[in-house]
Amino acid sequence: MKEYDVIVIGGGHAGVEAACIAAKMGCSVALTTMDKNAMGRMSCNPAIGGTAKGHLVHEIDALGGVMGQISDRTGIQFRMLNKSKGPAVWSSRCQSDRELYSKEALRVVESHANIEIVNASVNGVLAENGKVKGVTTSEGKEILSKAVVLSSGTFLNGLMYTGLKSVSGGRYGEPPARGITESLIELGFESGRLKTGTPPRLRKSSIDWSVLEVQPGDIDPKPFSLRTDKSQFPFLPQMNCHITYTSPQVHDILRKGFDNSPLFTGVIKGVGPRYCPSIEDKIVRFSERTQHQLFLEPEGLDSDLIYVNGFSTSLPADIQLEAINSIKGLEKAEMVRPGYAVEYDFFPPHQVDLTLETKLIQGLYFAGQINGTSGYEEAAAQGLIAGINAALKVKNEGELVLKRSESYIGVLIDDLVTKSTEEPYRMFTSRAEHRLLLRQDNCDRRLLKYGHKIGAIPDEMYAEFERKEKLILDGIAFCNNKKFHARDINPFFESKGQPGIDSTETISKLCKRPEMTLKELLEAVKDDSNEIIKEILSNQLVLEQIEIELKYEGYIKRQYEAVERTDRYENTNIPLSFNYLSLKPLSTEGREKLNKVKPRSIGQASRISGVTPSDISILLVYLKN
Amino acid sequence: MIKNEDTITAIATPNGTGAIAIIRISGDKSFENADKIFTGRIKICEAKTHTIHYGKILGKDKELIDDVMISVFIAPHSYTGEDSVEISAHGNPFVAKKIIELLVENGVRLAEPGEFTKRAFLNGKLDLSQAEAVVDVINSSADAALRGARNQLDGLLSKKVTELRTLLVNTSSLVELELDFAEEDIEFVDRKELISRIEKIISEISLLLKSYEFGKIIRDGVNVALVGKPNVGKSSLLNYLLKESRAIVSEIPGTTRDIIREEVTIGGILFRLFDTAGIRPSDDAIEKEGITRSKEAIKNSDLVIFLNDVENGVSQGMYNQLCELTEPKKIITVLNKVDLSKNPGIGADVYISAKTGYGINNLLEELKEKSFGDSTYSEKSAIVSNVRHFDCLRKAKENLLKAKQSAEQSLSGEFVSVDLRNAESVLGEIIGEVTSEDILNNIFSKFCIGK
Numbered sequence A: 001m002k003e004y005d006v007i008v009i010g011g012g013h014a015g016v017e018a019a020c021i022a023a024k025m026g027c028s029v030a031l032t033t034m035d036k037n038a039m040g041r042m043s044c045n046p047a048i049g050g051t052a053k054g055h056l057v058h059e060i061d062a063l064g065g066v067m068g069q070i071s072d073r074t075g076i077q078f079r080m081l082n083k084s085k086g087p088a089v090w091s092s093r094c095q096s097d098r099e100l101y102s103k104e105a106l107r108v109v110e111s112h113a114n115i116e117i118v119n120a121s122v123n124g125v126l127a128e129n130g131k132v133k134g135v136t137t138s139e140g141k142e143i144l145s146k147a148v149v150l151s152s153g154t155f156l157n158g159l160m161y162t163g164l165k166s167v168s169g170g171r172y173g174e175p176p177a178r179g180i181t182e183s184l185i186e187l188g189f190e191s192g193r194l195k196t197g198t199p200p201r202l203r204k205s206s207i208d209w210s211v212l213e214v215q216p217g218d219i220d221p222k223p224f225s226l227r228t229d230k231s232q233f234p235f236l237p238q239m240n241c242h243i244t245y246t247s248p249q250v251h252d253i254l255r256k257g258f259d260n261s262p263l264f265t266g267v268i269k270g271v272g273p274r275y276c277p278s279i280e281d282k283i284v285r286f287s288e289r290t291q292h293q294l295f296l297e298p299e300g301l302d303s304d305l306i307y308v309n310g311f312s313t314s315l316p317a318d319i320q321l322e323a324i325n326s327i328k329g330l331e332k333a334e335m336v337r338p339g340y341a342v343e344y345d346f347f348p349p350h351q352v353d354l355t356l357e358t359k360l361i362q363g364l365y366f367a368g369q370i371n372g373t374s375g376y377e378e379a380a381a382q383g384l385i386a387g388i389n390a391a392l393k394v395k396n397e398g399e400l401v402l403k404r405s406e407s408y409i410g411v412l413i414d415d416l417v418t419k420s421t422e423e424p425y426r427m428f429t430s431r432a433e434h435r436l437l438l439r440q441d442n443c444d445r446r447l448l449k450y451g452h453k454i455g456a457i458p459d460e461m462y463a464e465f466e467r468k469e470k471l472i473l474d475g476i477a478f479c480n481n482k483k484f485h486a487r488d489i490n491p492f493f494e495s496k497g498q499p500g501i502d503s504t505e506t507i508s509k510l511c512k513r514p515e516m517t518l519k520e521l522l523e524a525v526k527d528d529s530n531e532i533i534k535e536i537l538s539n540q541l542v543l544e545q546i547e548i549e550l551k552y553e554g555y556i557k558r559q560y561e562a563v564e565r566t567d568r569y570e571n572t573n574i575p576l577s578f579n580y581l582s583l584k585p586l587s588t589e590g591r592e593k594l595n596k597v598k599p600r601s602i603g604q605a606s607r608i609s610g611v612t613p614s615d616i617s618i619l620l621v622y623l624k625n
Numbered sequence B: 001m002i003k004n005e006d007t008i009t010a011i012a013t014p015n016g017t018g019a020i021a022i023i024r025i026s027g028d029k030s031f032e033n034a035d036k037i038f039t040g041r042i043k044i045c046e047a048k049t050h051t052i053h054y055g056k057i058l059g060k061d062k063e064l065i066d067d068v069m070i071s072v073f074i075a076p077h078s079y080t081g082e083d084s085v086e087i088s089a090h091g092n093p094f095v096a097k098k099i100i101e102l103l104v105e106n107g108v109r110l111a112e113p114g115e116f117t118k119r120a121f122l123n124g125k126l127d128l129s130q131a132e133a134v135v136d137v138i139n140s141s142a143d144a145a146l147r148g149a150r151n152q153l154d155g156l157l158s159k160k161v162t163e164l165r166t167l168l169v170n171t172s173s174l175v176e177l178e179l180d181f182a183e184e185d186i187e188f189v190d191r192k193e194l195i196s197r198i199e200k201i202i203s204e205i206s207l208l209l210k211s212y213e214f215g216k217i218i219r220d221g222v223n224v225a226l227v228g229k230p231n232v233g234k235s236s237l238l239n240y241l242l243k244e245s246r247a248i249v250s251e252i253p254g255t256t257r258d259i260i261r262e263e264v265t266i267g268g269i270l271f272r273l274f275d276t277a278g279i280r281p282s283d284d285a286i287e288k289e290g291i292t293r294s295k296e297a298i299k300n301s302d303l304v305i306f307l308n309d310v311e312n313g314v315s316q317g318m319y320n321q322l323c324e325l326t327e328p329k330k331i332i333t334v335l336n337k338v339d340l341s342k343n344p345g346i347g348a349d350v351y352i353s354a355k356t357g358y359g360i361n362n363l364l365e366e367l368k369e370k371s372f373g374d375s376t377y378s379e380k381s382a383i384v385s386n387v388r389h390f391d392c393l394r395k396a397k398e399n400l401l402k403a404k405q406s407a408e409q410s411l412s413g414e415f416v417s418v419d420l421r422n423a424e425s426v427l428g429e430i431i432g433e434v435t436s437e438d439i440l441n442n443i444f445s446k447f448c449i450g451k
């Protein structure tokens, strides 16, 4: 019987990344799905990116993942969020054509000769002596493999609620996955239950667009992927979103449905995300607010569906419709599909290691909502890391663990493993302590080396990157040395209404003036024969990197110093086999928590809640022995 | 988060007055920091290992703190295995504390209990069999810290710092809100409001920092010299305050010869009382030496009770003499033995009888008031009395000043946030850490998020 290197369960965003990267790394992959046309399906919001999520997509791209490219090819509106703020928090976001996204995801998966798409419903994980062997399907078949990535989204015992009525299923119109949870519990895993929700879909032609506020995309859209051909971007015609608001009248109507709300009547036990509450939750918790903002987002170029962002609900369908019809512009709107809440099993993520391999079963990896996250980007990031580590394991080539100080992906996985989670976890920029270093614009500088090392980034692309990197470093050195004399530059400043300088000043120093751009300064050198200036000015990305490094030098330097201070602890490893239970001097809570999480390093141990500084000292002492 | 392996300091000799006090510094920046406060023939950073150097410790305004000997140990040839120095100062606890404070002001961190030993162990200076001992040290210090923490927790300081931290978390939340939830339909805080919030926290921290002077009084006590002419009742007053007959009292002038030192806690403040020999012209060698010591005590005291009796009234001549030895604001002029006269007399701050106890309460009030100087603290104010807490607050203030500066320069929130978060983390060293989760929780509970 055929044995695959890697089986990936589920063709969602995590599964697609896991399968593609493992295939790129030379593994034979079986991607099991109940419906291959649902590949990379956007079950909720037809959009990719957003604050901090945009960062994740850029990071996935630099490591050799596919989400960025698929999004670039299927985006129908691109915006850079937070553009008025500093570059560290600029975040890309796009509206996607839902159908095209899914088709493109399938095309990308199918383009890998060593991925076999297996149409099956997996109902169990096979393991022997603490090692994974493969999976079983509902038809009673066994599929064997060296590694398994479980990325089954919201399908594990999924239950969808609209009002008090519930239907089994993982997504609208798709059956749930049964058996996997039970098989994992049998293997010794601990499960929990989470909840998430989605808003109703409306018929586009039934909305009165003329009265609504328009939200257009950026005039000069930027792609997610380093590999996207900018001359063709954007690939699709661009569309607008629209904005409308609820009103006290709408809130009154919604309140009528509270008696039949699965949320308020306690029928739903799973914990929902606080950053993405249902509209009924918002009304109750912020009763002083007389209106809530709603975004009407197109589901695609040719789609007749509109997604009502901000109106996630599980109230009875008739109440939903009545409320919708009381909203400006939606008076005659037709509800094609009501909103619903979905409750599903997850496995509290302290049960996985930083590679996303489970601590209990070797070769078994968890990625995506099964680890308690929400969001396509969070799922994709985990799928990618799980896929990379599964492939590395199969090939016996070590592992890839990203640090908090070098990536949002590192923050994401470390948070999950170290702190576990009780609500669906979403990425925010505030979760990253080294935020100024983790920018979208320097993803390649942070991560491309790893993508290249695992073989997911082609040599030519990497060589090009190295040339660019050299130019950046040379450029910074040039700016640090090149001085302007007062007599040469002061007329220039005068013409711009800015104060002049006293004697001499470097470009680096002058670039720190908020109203000054590096481009202007380099041009003011007025030296056409200067090669480095020419090169910098001709490369927008290099210019941008140098400018950011110079302008925010003080802050960036301080963040690097902070990283250095913690690195010593991050680099002090603790063996997975370390016996905490026999270490009596530890505090009781510290001992239990350490034993549960089994941290990799002293740094990770210090982030576990309940572990005291003296527990850390004691660990250090024993590690020395 | 664990602290970085920075340079640490502590007094290595047991607390109390010994002949010498040893202050130990250990870490990368030991020599650099020693040089900041030490002036000798050569610089410490140029000294060879295992050498001893004589020189002076100078304060901020170049005033002499003490003459000291400094021993230099270059890594790895030291107790901790790191660069370290040992300063041998005179065994006056005030001198040693002053030196520690100077170092802390220069950025050296106060060592946790057992930290030198821990470093020694981690740097391979102690052998395996000593591991258990080290763990015991760490654990017992953790217990001590815990006990300390509990006292602190009960105390007003931690309540105050908790308040400050809440203010900080709220402020941080406003900044983060704008960064992570820019798309939400919420009103964001404007710069002016943000700056004024940061300023408010800074001014509260400044108050706490100021209270450190006051905290020092509570921690270290107040030295009070009882002085006056012979036979005015100095020893009687001492006995009265101690509620025991500690000093010999007699009607013979010149009874007390050597200084009698006793401690008494009044209203939560430790007073160190020095009963001195009465000051008068004398040919007696012993009495003369006693008088010299009296004058020495006056110079070193925080407060002077200048005692007179009703029979002779307040001696202006002696007052003038005292003013040459100490500042007038430190002198409390007292008229004793008021029980002997119907006319209470004039010219004193307080009128008492060491025999009947009349007026003693007024004297105590006066003592307390003078001890606190200009500070306006009531018993309900939070007070910083611990150098480590002082240090954390000082750093927090520095961070907040930077955050304020970033905000004033209209830099985007993520820059302001860097220093706000640093301030949270140092305050966290007093009462426990703020995590990004705390900030997000605060945002979710206060703002309607979720488009």
Ligand SMILES: Nc1nc2c(ncn2[C@@H]2O[C@H](COP(=O)(O)OP(=O)(O)OP(=O)(O)O)[C@@H](O)[C@H]2O)c(=O)[nH]1
Pocket (backbone or CB within 6 Å): B229, B230, B231, B232, B233, B234, B235, B236, B237, B248, B249, B250, B251, B252, B253, B254, B255, B256, B257, B276, B277, B278, B279, B336, B337, B338, B339, B340, B352, B353, B354, B355, B356
């Ligand atoms: N009536 C009365 N007698 C007092 C009072 N205080 C002290 N005396 C008496 O005054 C005499 C001297 O008291 P001491 O306390 O020895 O005086 P002193 O200032 O310590 O004297 P020297 O040590 O000799 O400098 C003793 O006989 C005391 O009993 C007082 O308040 N009222």
Ligand SMILES: [Mg+2]
Pocket (backbone or CB within 6 Å): B234, B235, B236, B247, B248, B249, B255, B256, B276
């Ligand atoms: Mg006496």
